[in-house]
Amino acid sequence: MNRPLLSIENLFIKGKTDEKVFINNISIKLTEGEIVSLIGESGSGKSLTARAILGLLPLTMSVYGRIYFKNKDVLSLSSKEHRTLLGNEIGMIFQDYRGTFTPFIKIGKQMVETIRTHQKMSKKEAKEVAYQVLEKMGLDSKKTYQRYPFQLSGGQTQRAAIALALALRPSLIICDEMTTALDVISGEKVLDYIDQLRKETGCAVLMITHDLTLAYKRADRIYVMNQGEIVEEGFSEEIRCYHKHPYTKKLCSCLLTLPNEVAGNQKERVESL
Numbered sequence: 001m002n003r004p005l006l007s008i009e010n011l012f013i014k015g016k017t018d019e020k021v022f023i024n025n026i027s028i029k030l031t032e033g034e035i036v037s038l039i040g041e042s043g044s045g046k047s048l049t050a051r052a053i054l055g056l057l058p059l060t061m062s063v064y065g066r067i068y069f070k071n072k073d074v075l076s077l078s079s080k081e082h083r084t085l086l087g088n089e090i091g092m093i094f095q096d097y098r099g100t101f102t103p104f105i106k107i108g109k110q111m112v113e114t115i116r117t118h119q120k121m122s123k124k125e126a127k128e129v130a131y132q133v134l135e136k137m138g139l140d141s142k143k144t145y146q147r148y149p150f151q152l153s154g155g156q157t158q159r160a161a162i163a164l165a166l167a168l169r170p171s172l173i174i175c176d177e178m179t180t181a182l183d184v185i186s187g188e189k190v191l192d193y194i195d196q197l198r199k200e201t202g203c204a205v206l207m208i209t210h211d212l213t214l215a216y217k218r219a220d221r222i223y224v225m226n227q228g229e230i231v232e233e234g235f236s237e238e239i240r241c242y243h244k245h246p247y248t249k250k251l252c253s254c255l256l257t258l259p260n261e262v263a264g265n266q267k268e269r270v271e272s273l
Helices: 046-054 080-083 107-118 125-135 141-146 155-169 186-199 210-216 236-243 246-253 259-272
Strands: 006-016 021-031 033-038 060-068 088-095 172-176 204-209 221-226 229-235
Touching: 006 141, 006 204, 021 033, 021 046, 021 141, 021 204, 033 046, 033 141, 033 210, 046 060, 046 080, 046 088, 046 172, 046 204, 060 088, 088 155, 107 125, 107 141, 107 155, 107 210, 155 186, 172 186, 172 210, 186 204, 186 210, 204 210, 221 236, 221 246, 229 246
Parallel strands: 033 204, 033 221, 088 172, 172 204
Antiparallel strands: 006 021, 006 060, 221 229
16 A cells, blocks of 8 residues: 555635635545546535645635645645645646746746756756657647747647646646646547656646546546535545445436447446346
């Protein structure tokens, strides 16, 4: 059993003025080399959970509980100590990719500056790393490197943002609906590279998504979130085939099953008798 990399224990997030509870006593654990998916509909609290890990919650919210990363309580760290974790140790791929880059600075320059801020290397070495990750995202590295963000399409900008997060090879990658702006082929290519990086470095991936098909295919374990609470958890196959909570059942019923898949499942059941 791999040791826990991230452990969220009894986490509450409340409004400071009205005491409204946004996250209600949730606990989540990730081990090294594991992909864990946090699923639920929009507004269920998935992104708030990620922002609590990153220390990026609005000042109008209070956080209670424990968030341990590599046995350090993230919530007790100073702002300076917390910032050292971000990027180098914890990478975040935001759903709103447009805020990743400054509009009037070339993509390549921003990538090199970010890489060199977190890791000791020359400009030439950082440039080579930037080229490599841009190519892995299916982009023309030399052209993308020289372009401004506004010269790229939405999908290209998203892939460049993902490349920047992965260039630092963090121990934990948090992906918040990262394939939203990508077509199916580009999305699969990005996910394949993240899986390759996970196998090479042993990093863990927290995948936040409302796409159950994606979670079933990519995640080792799944947490189901509804109205700020974890209502069910288990291995992907357990959540897919043996879910118990009514909300999980409702989510799973939204998936369309192809006729061939139905026939195949029926055949497997018959053969198992």
